[in-house]
Amino acid sequence: MTNPPEVAANRLVRVLYLLAGLVLLGLGIIGAFLPLMPTTIFLILAAWCFSRSSRRLEAWLLGHRYLGPTIVNWRRHGVIPPRAKILACLGMASGFAIFWLGAQPDVWLLVVVGLCLGACAWFVLSRPSAPRPPK
Numbered sequence: 001m002t003n004p005p006e007v008a009a010n011r012l013v014r015v016l017y018l019l020a021g022l023v024l025l026g027l028g029i030i031g032a033f034l035p036l037m038p039t040t041i042f043l044i045l046a047a048w049c050f051s052r053s054s055r056r057l058e059a060w061l062l063g064h065r066y067l068g069p070t071i072v073n074w075r076r077h078g079v080i081p082p083r084a085k086i087l088a089c090l091g092m093a094s095g096f097a098i099f100w101l102g103a104q105p106d107v108w109l110l111v112v113v114g115l116c117l118g119a120c121a122w123f124v125l126s127r128p129s130a131p132r133p134p135k
Contacts (some may be wrong), residue, residue: 007052014053021049021057028067038091040084041067047071080127088124092117 008014028042043061050058062068073079080088096117100110 007055017049017053018057021046021053024049026063038088040074040080040088041070043067044074047075056079078127079129080124082129085124085129089121091119 008017024042024046027037028039028046031037031039031042047058050061061074069083070081070084073081098116099105099113105113
């Protein structure tokens with residue numbers, strides 16, 4: 001694991017990182033309950049913001065019983081659990097289907113959105129798989 005980044009020296013910058021981290025944490029928690037909204041990426045970004053604003057909040061998030069293991073696995077090994085890969089790809093496919101049927105976009109927009117989601121799915125699937133965390 002690499003050395004943790006320094007907490008921002010400027011008070012205003014620290015406050016902005018802290019606010020961003022809190023917003024991202026909230027979005028991640030909401031994403032745990034809404035089927036089409038991601039969770040993990042928001043938590044990873046929240047931990048990154050907390051590493052630059054509040055070591056205490058970063059330690060809390062990394063040590064959290066349910067939220068922490070995925071973030072720690074990502075930081076240490078760049079891995080994504082197989083279940084998370086499946087859920088992420090299903091969420092992207094569902095979101096694409098809802099977009100296609102609900103918005104009925106022009107073909108060019110449908111292709112652009114499909115390519116973007118396909119690239120995201122490729123990235124998720126190309127990461128190494130993590131073993132299930134112990135209960």
